[in-house]
Amino acid sequence: MPQFSKSVRVPYSGEQAFELVSDIRRYPDFIKWITAMRVSDEVRKPDGGFDCVGDAVVGFKGFVERFSTRVEGDPEEGVVTATLIKGPFRKLKAQWRILAADKHGSDISLNIDYDFKNPFIGMLAAANHDLAVSKILSAFMAEAGRRYGSPAS
Template identity: 60%
Template sequence: MPRFTKTLRVPYGPPQCFALVSDIARYPDFIKWITALRVSEVRAAGPGVIECLGEAVVGFKGFTERFTTRVVADEPARRVTASLVRGPFRKLFAEWRITESVHGASDVSLEINYEFRNPIIGFLAAANHDLAVDRILNAFLEEAQRRYSAPKA
C-alpha cells in the first residue's frame, strides 16, 4: 500500500492551521481537483472532537471518482484524520498533524496511506503521489495566506 508523509513549516499558529485543515466543506474552494464535497452526520465525539462524513467528488485529467470518508477533527490533539467508508479505494487513511514550531509558526504534516481497487488508477496515482501531496500542501498554504493574510515579518 503506498504511503507517504510530507511536512511543511508555515508562518501561522496551530489554531489557525487546525481551523483550516478541519474545514473540509471548503476544500473545493482551494483544491482544484475536489469538485464537490458534502459534509453530513456531524457530531461531537468528545471534548474538542468533531466527527463527520465527507462525501467528495474528485476530477483529474478525465477521471471522476466519488468517495466517502469518516473525518475526525481532534482539536486538543491538533489532528485531523480521514478513513475510508466507501469509494474506489481498497484502503485509504489520511492524517494531518499540526505541531507548534518556532516564533509562532507551525509544522503541518500530511500522511496518506492508500490503495486503489483499479490497478491502472493505482499505477497513475503512485507515479504522481509526490506531486499531488506537494500540490495539496501548497493549496493549503495559499488558502492560509488568503484567510489570514501574509504574516508580519
C-alpha cells in the same frame, strides 16, 4: 500499497492550521480537483473536536471518482484523520498532524496510506503522488494566506 508523508513548517499558528485543515466543506473552494464535498452526520464535541462523514467528488485528467470518509478532528492533539467508508480504494487513511512550533509558526505533517481497487488508477496515482502532495500543500498555503493574511516577518 503506497504510503507517503510530507512535513512542512508554516508561518501560521497551530489553531489556524487546525481550523483550515478541519474545514473540509470548503476544500472545493481551494483544491481544484475536489469538485464537490458534502458533510453529514456531523457531531461537534465540547473540546472543539468533531466527527463527520465527508462525501467527495474528485476530478483529475478525465477521471471522476466519488468516495466517502469518516473525518475526525482533535484540536488538543492537533490531529485530523480521514478513513475510508466507501469509494475507489481498498484502503485509505489520511492524517494531518499539527504541532505549534512557536508563536510564529507550526509544523504540519500529512501522512497518506492508500490502495486503489483499479490497478491502472493506482499506478497513475503512485507515479504522481509527490506532485499531488506538493500541490495539496501549496493549495492549503495559498488558502491560509487568503484567510489569515500574509504572515508577519
